[in-house]
Amino acid sequence: MSTVTRSASASPCMALNGIVDASLFPLKSTSDVVNLFRRSLTSAIEPDLTLLSIVVGYIELSLTTGEAAQAAQAAQATLGGSSDVIMGNSVPFPVVTHELIAGLYKKFQNILSVVEKPKPHRQATRDIIKKVSDVIWNSLIRSSYKDRAHLQNLYSYLSGNKLDCFGVALATTAGCQLLGYRDVRLAISEDHAWVVFGQKHVESIEVTWHGKGSEDKRGQDIGAGIESGSWLYLGGLAVVCERGMEVAAICVALNISLSANSDCVEVAELQQQLLWLLYDLGHLKRYPMALGLLGELEEINRTHRSIGCEQLFREAIESSRTHYHNHHVYPHIFQGNYYNRLLKYREAFAAWANAADVIRLYTYQCRDDEEIYKELLDIANELIPYVMKTESSGHSARSIIRDSEVFANLLRFYDGICQWEEDSLTPILHIGWAKPLVTNITKFDYDIRSQVVIKLPEDLEAEQAAALEAKKAAAAVAAAAATAEALLHLEGNNNNNNSVVKKDEKPKSELPTTLADLTAACGEKILNPDFLLQGGGQPFADQKQQTAAVVAAEQTTSSEATHNNNNNCSNSNNTDKEAKTSTTTSNGGSSNTLTQLSPSEANETQQQKAQHKEAKLEESSNKSNALVEQAPLAPLVDDYDPFEIMLKRPVITLYSQKMKGLKDLLLAEKLNTHAISLQVTAQSVASRKVRGVADNRQPATISATITAISSAEGIGAGGGGGNAANAAASGASSASSGDSSTLAATRPKRTRRE
Structure with missing residues (x-):
């Protein structure tokens, strides 16, 4: 690849004064672009978000949506390429000229000229940020209000007036920086972006929309979203970026997709090298999503000698736990899917269960949580059933169906989803969830299921109270002695x-x-x-x-x-x-x-x-x-039972109301699949909350569920139990016929990396 020699006295990419340094251009290779980013990140002047987003946006769109790229896609389709792998499209690396970048940069300045520039040492206000977002919003083509690929950079905006929701948030942040407001920062959750401002970056404002609609959220505070418990806002623990992290967000936003089943190898190589540059400079330590993406790229094409993809996935999880109190779901999903691809199913089940432990911290919001819903649905209804089908076909003693810890993690995964559903206005676990769950549970024999020690929160509270009483008694004994x-x-x-x-x-x-x-x-x-x-x-x-x-x-x-x-x-x-x-x-x-x-x-x-x-x-x-x-004695727990140690009996605690109701059914010698399915698909087991007011009235389906379970336990797992469950199900359906459409929701179709 060709390189361009730079003079030692050359200024950084630009001084944010409207003049792009011509000595940095042209950019003819990946290494030239990486050098541009390195100079921007290591200079005394903060990196210019507008310049960097225009550069990588131009390269991305040229390699993935240009005429040459379209010809390469047609040739690939002719060859019958349908595998989900990264493939080269034989497109030469586009040359980034100074004239092109300077012209687009000047255009963005003209768009923002209607906004007042700050006086010295003046900070941004809500009205100023709202005005910047209004300018960008009003110049967009209305048909672009969809989450399509390659719409997350300023080149897409300046060349075609198209941006997705993340692109609007990035453009607003870059616009405020270009105007001279230094206190405006980009805030990113796992599926949304907004702006924070002020001296300590504690004030927040919506500058875009979310989802496939065009509902205007601009100007609102995100406090309402945090208080709703939605995953979209991560409970107020989203990534608040510094300038280096905002550059990392630009690199993460690069979309390498050529089509639904092929990626552009040149864009992937550029993204991978830029992320390693940011990693070496320490800008990814507080960015779990960026670490997970880098791990996926390293899994496909190993470029680092000492740091592998597995370590990067662990670092992403550690970053979430250290800086965000383990409120990020995707790092665990990255790790679980990685282990699944390596056929390390035990580790995959544990990682997926950890992801469910995170999602249980939130309350399900139908429209806001669509992306994470699809991810968990893929795991529950596609990945896990395939693994169980593969492992149950043989009789190996090392199969996961002979591992009680795998069964415990399976229960923990569904327990997290059931708790995520509690208090939400929209149910999650319809019959499409229940059938794979019942099928997976039946793969485990009774001698494996019975090894799992299932506890409830009430048991933990009793144990803690008994331990406290025992501590008091020990103190009394010590005082008497x-x-x-x-x-x-x-x-x-x-x-x-x-x-x-x-x-x-x-x-x-x-x-x-x-x-x-x-x-x-x-x-x-x-x-x-x-x-x-x-x-x-x-x-x-x-x-x-x-x-x-x-x-x-x-x-x-x-x-x-x-x-x-x-x-x-x-x-x-x-x-x-x-x-x-x-x-x-x-x-x-x-x-x-x-x-x-x-x-x-x-x-x-x-x-x-x-x-x-x-x-x-x-x-x-x-x-x-x-x-x-005289003091109440704590229940004696034999922690040194040799049989328990030999069997490595896993201990889990079920928190959701639905899974707690399944405790006895799960450990029964004969599984009553009808009662399990009915309990899982019950519309609600917890109290509903409407506008902050709890409604303690339980739907008719809950009493029907309890009746079915008790009947099933009395009759057994044969035809009687099934008839009782079916009768209860018919009663439940007649009691809630109006909600049948919501229970039969299907997974939206989506393409890769969108």
Whole structure:
């Protein structure tokens, strides 16, 4: 490919003053265009959205809709090419001249000349942005109000007055930048675009429409759309772009389609190289859709040595979780479809279930959510049934129909869709959804389905309450144990004036030493002066004398034991047992006798003391156990069941009302397909919300569903259950005949990448 040498002193693409730098042109190859984008993104001056959109738009339309491209499509059709692969169209790369770009740039300036330019340091207002969008809106051809391909760039607008809804939002943002309003930024959800402005970019305004109609939303705030819970606005967590991310949006908007089943390889190569440039510069970190698109392009044509498409899909999911609280659905769909193409069905089911976990965060809006509805319908009614049919044709032990985790993810996928349907004014799961669901469930045998542990939110709340009570009981046990320890510590301390006996030290006598005992004995005994003055010795005088006698007796016993050491063992033992000394003292007519014990008897006394201490500990423990028994006990869950570990029993929680009603039916040994189908296609199980007011009245179909399910459980999965379900279905249809048309909605036909 040819390249153009640039001078080192050349200015960036333009200085936003209406003069396009002629030294940057002509552009004759993909590398020339990439160099133009690189200079724009790395310059001190912010990139010019108008210039870059015109350049890539001209290249896209020349390679996909020009006369040469049409001739290539005709030749491909003649050869019978019908496979969905990227194919070259043998069209030479268009030369982008300075005259062409400068002329279109000047035309856009003239269109915006009716809008007032800002004074220095002036920020945009709602009226200014509305006026810019009005100018662009009023110059469009009315027949262009459809989501067609190749209408998302300024070249399409300036050369043919055609733009789709994203193109209008991009043109409004570029127009505000061209006028000099630096605070206007593009905001992008997964299927819509609008504008944010202000110093902190917290104010928002609609500048376009959405869908196939031409309803005017310009000038409105997006707050109403966020409050409605629609996926279209991602709950207020859309991508708010900086200038580099707006350039990334221009590149993502490139449409590589030649026809419904072929793509232009030259446009795909340009898009892939531009996205890698933006990736290396760090402009895709907060843009999950761009990362997913780059992953798809890398899957088709690997160009990066170290980063593969699987890593890019993971980065897209991580970006959504980190920056947008996992409110973006498409990153999970990208990953699931990728694993499906690689025949990694277990991973695909998990990714699709994760996508359903995201969509459950929203409330279904019929017109606004059309695109994501079609994506989920494709997964539920085309991809999953094909996989199940393929896997059930063999008897391999590694088949996904023998994997309980796959069954759990299948239930999680449908649970997310059912919860998405709740509180919406339009039902989702008509009979076209129910038939594939029932067919897929019947592929799993009872021994596989029974391995899945299905929980409900009520069970989780009960477990949390039980865990809280158990925590309180444990705290009470700890407090009781601390109290018992403190009591034992007090009993082991000698609370004298200056000296404290440690708990491990053995007391020398059995006389009372606590304050209560001292107080009780003061009327009968004489206090020891040393104890009162210095804090040492025994508290009573008679205790001092008794202690001295005990010491003397111990010394006598020790000497006698030494003297008889050479005698035989039996004589020595008898002598030791008979050696006793008694001392008697009189006080006020009363007598106290202290008998010195032999060493063996002293050991027995110490054992009794230890037993007494253990008895107190046991008593404290009994008190603690009594406190635990008074508290409600949490249900015991055996987390270390070897059979559960061996089978790897998956645990899921069903949140939607429809799937919660199917819990027992799903785990039954014999499936009642009629009852399952009737429960899934019930018009509503949750309360309806009309203009913010909840309507708690349940349709007649719900009572019919409950009746059918109970009848089916009582009769079984045979003909009786089917008749009961059919009878309930007929009653439901007669009760809601007016809504039958909405339940029979069909999937709109669409072409690839549109």
